[in-house]
Amino acid sequence: MYEHFLNVSSEAKSALGGKRPVVALESTVIAHGLPRPQNLETGLRLEQVVRKEGVVPATTAVIDGKFCVGLDEHQIEFLANGDDIEKFSTRDLAIALARGGNGATTVAATIWIADRAGIRVFATGGIGGVHRGTLPDVSADLPELARTSMIVVCSGAKIVLDVPATREWLETHSIPVVGYGCDEMPAFYSRSSGQPVDVRCDSPEEVVKIFEAQRELGLKSALLVTVPVPNEAEVERSLLRRVLEESLAEAERQQITGRDVTPFLLARMSERSEGATLRANLALLENNARVAAQIAHALSSRK
Numbered sequence: 001m002y003e004h005f006l007n008v009s010s011e012a013k014s015a016l017g018g019k020r021p022v023v024a025l026e027s028t029v030i031a032h033g034l035p036r037p038q039n040l041e042t043g044l045r046l047e048q049v050v051r052k053e054g055v056v057p058a059t060t061a062v063i064d065g066k067f068c069v070g071l072d073e074h075q076i077e078f079l080a081n082g083d084d085i086e087k088f089s090t091r092d093l094a095i096a097l098a099r100g101g102n103g104a105t106t107v108a109a110t111i112w113i114a115d116r117a118g119i120r121v122f123a124t125g126g127i128g129g130v131h132r133g134t135l136p137d138v139s140a141d142l143p144e145l146a147r148t149s150m151i152v153v154c155s156g157a158k159i160v161l162d163v164p165a166t167r168e169w170l171e172t173h174s175i176p177v178v179g180y181g182c183d184e185m186p187a188f189y190s191r192s193s194g195q196p197v198d199v200r201c202d203s204p205e206e207v208v209k210i211f212e213a214q215r216e217l218g219l220k221s222a223l224l225v226t227v228p229v230p231n232e233a234e235v236e237r238s239l240l241r242r243v244l245e246e247s248l249a250e251a252e253r254q255q256i257t258g259r260d261v262t263p264f265l266l267a268r269m270s271e272r273s274e275g276a277t278l279r280a281n282l283a284l285l286e287n288n289a290r291v292a293a294q295i296a297h298a299l300s301s302r303k
Ligand code: PSU
Pocket: 026, 027, 028, 029, 032, 033, 034, 105, 106, 107, 108, 124, 125, 126, 127, 128, 129, 138, 139, 140, 141, 258, 259, 260, 261, 262, 266, 281, 285
């Protein structure tokens, strides 16, 4: 039933077969986005949050060249504490399949894999996007969102990015942006970005209705559901501006490029803010996983 390269956990398989709700989770945030030991704690915690809503979590990664959908605790621990865990985006998948290897999957690679497994709802912290600076560094998350029919729950694009340019990209490529309980697109650690959303939704059912309409029309893009970081965990504006500027300058001095840019900036901002950005990241990840589970529930009860 599944493609030979997919290794779907028995729990996810039986939920999908019985049309019960499943939420896909990415693993780059565990292997490269968060420091130890919070990365392992968070990887496990996000699964618990999804389960608490009566939904099956499916964290995705490439293990021994197999595209795993639904990991056990040991596999999550391996990703969190392993020393040579790569960061796989969509372009890396064919290489991983041909040559084997272990890698955490980005938003792009995770939604590609989850789509093949028949999962329709996915949660993360912040999507990749158009980077700042003169080099046109655009995350592969964006084109993958443009061609994958999936409800993607996030807190907008990561603040390290050029947020207005990322917003324009989403518009050009016809990816509808929902503000979940908000009228402005959130910006990861911050509840506001000055950027508009296309529509506001205040319940899982409203989101599901738009997603079903997208599918009815044969529109193949994702539905981006943006959820602001919980109030109490939002990073104060002037602190955020300072640590962001310092970290961006440091990345430029050290000539950090390619797949290392995002993990470098996230780690530096956390150090420079004495953990304030890390606390925000953990809070929004958990909140997004919960919202995604509620949406998955609403989606499965309509079928
Ligand atoms: N969200 C987080 N932390 C992360 C990421 C998202 O809260 O570390 C990861 C995702 O896996 C996303 C990746 O796909 O960062 C983007 O990397 P890049 O800019 O290299 O495409």
